[in-house]
Amino acid sequence: MGQMRAIVTCEYCGHRQEMARPIRKPESFHVVCHGCEGILLVEVTSADLRPARSGSGVSQPATV
Numbered sequence: 827m828g829q830m831r832a833i834v835t836c837e838y839c840g841h842r843q844e845m846a847r848p849i850r851k852p853e854s855f856h857v858v859c860h861g862c863e864g865i866l867l868v869e870v871t872s873a874d875l876r877p878a879r880s881g882s883g884v885s886q887p888a889t890v
């Protein structure tokens with residue numbers, strides 16, 4: 827709990843990388859693409875932080 831997984835797709839080369847970092851509030855940060863070393867700006871909105879409640883305790887796969 828408390829940790830959000832974000833899938834970041836590089837806008838330059840299309841490389842996808844998964845980041846797991848604690849995100850508790852909307853913020854933006856930079857990520858270096860592992861494919862082309864481009865700088866990607868990642869923006870986390872409050873909507874992204876909306877808890878995914880299934881009601882049954884079963885975790886749902888992250889929406890890409």
Ligand SMILES: [Zn+2]
Pocket residue numbers: 836837838839840841859860861862863864
């Ligand atoms: Zn890239």
